Amino acid sequence: MLPTSPPTVRFDPLDQDMRFHDFGVYDEIRAAGGVAWSPERGGFWAVADHALARQIASDHGRFRSAAGVRIPPNGTPPTFALEYDRPEHTGHRKILTAAVGPRVAPGLDAMVRGHARALLATGADGRLDLGAGYAFRLSLDVMFELIGAPGHLKDEVELLAEALFLYRTPLPDGRDAAGRLREILQEMVASRTAEPRGDWLSEVVARGRDTEHPLSEQEVHGAIVALLVGGHHSTARATACLLAHVVTHPELQETLRAAPERIPEAVEEAVRMWTPLRWFARTAAEDVGLGGVTVRAGERVLLLYAGANRDPQRFAEPDEFVLGQSQPNTHLAFGWGIHRCVGMPLAQLEVRVAVEELFAATEWVAPYDDITWTSSTEPRRIPCALR
Ligand code: HEM
Helix, strand or coil, X not given: CXXXXXXXXXXXCCXXXXXXXXXXXXXXXXXXXXXXXECHHHCEEEECCHHHHXXXXXXCCCEECCCCCCCCCCCCCCCCCXXXXXXXXXXXXXXXXXXHCCCCHHHHHHHHHHHHHHHXXXXXXXXXXXXXHHHXXXXXXXXXXXXXXXXXXXXXXXXXXXXXXXXXXXXXXXXXXXXXXXHHHHHHHHHHHHCCCCCHHHHHHHHCCCCCCCCCXXXXXXXXXXXXXXXXXXXXXXXXXXXXXXXXXXXXXXXXXXXXXXXXXXXXXXXXXXXXXXXXXXXXXXXXXXXXXXXXXXXXXXXXXHHHCCCCCCCCCCCCCCXXXXXXXXXXXXXXXXXXCCCHHHHHHHHHHHHHHHHHHCCCEEECCCCXXXXXXXXXXXXXXXX
């Protein structure tokens, strides 16, 4: 029987407190049946149940992405692929899959390894910040090389990506982050229009002039942002979370050093435990009954992937890091359905290689100072002694 009034929860995705204390809210929503109404930010349904979240993510016909997947919106144009429905989504997806999909990713191993080694060499005095100085730098270096983006923009893109991620617009110096990112993208496009170089950036810019199916300027910008921004913080956080755990759990470090073939299991368990991108929204295209409530056409639903990934119905020890507990086909850290992360094969490779190269360069790694977490999924400073 349908409840007369739906369960409610006061959950605001922008609440600063939520950056550190989100896990309790997921438990609250699950205790209320897995889906609850939040009156914040214009109102939306929050879903923390694994089965329900997966069902909604799979149902791209009734739960759409084109109305935006962020609550609240962050003021940028729709993200390529991510914020489009079919049929546009299919074309976008092909372009991105050609850059980072499962056929391409294995061939990027040597490039990623090269960047990891170069960063580890900067810790020549036996000390390195495995957060900002390794995990966060590695994913940025990899995305810049993959795309063919001009290296001198790295620091600025990092700042802008962070600002947009955390809704910190305007920037500390007063400039508008979305506006400055647009200028940078226009510069990148102009440089490859004037002088194509045979890199991915040149290819996407050329797609903008395709005679049959040209991409709009917004789509060209969106494609670059999807890789440059989408592939950076997410992967950096996953790498940093796993490294922070490994260096503070000697028995795990011993196990993985002795059995490196188990590193991929550790990667999956880290992305489950600390789900780097915690939530994405959908909008209902029609009335849908869901876990005892009715979602009306036009209402928004927030898929709390981080909550689904701690669902005790799905994982025996949801709040513990257990090697082998999660595999790519059980957790929702990369989403599910047609929008499931196109960069997943590259992300998995990057995190694995970051650990493998750290182990290859050292006999033991341990923190010499406190780890600084800037959110429940982001250990930004991991000061370590490398032996
Ligand atoms: C550990 C690292 C990563 C995590 C946890 C992650 C997570 C996700 C999630 C949860 C989605 C689905 C969003 C939704 O349901 O609406 C997604 C989509 C996407 N991700 Fe990732 N991602 C990661 C790495 C990457 C990388 C390395 C790239 C690019 C190189 C990338 C690019 C994208 C793009 C373009 C989409 C949209 C796909 C579509 O709509 O078809 N991600 N990601």
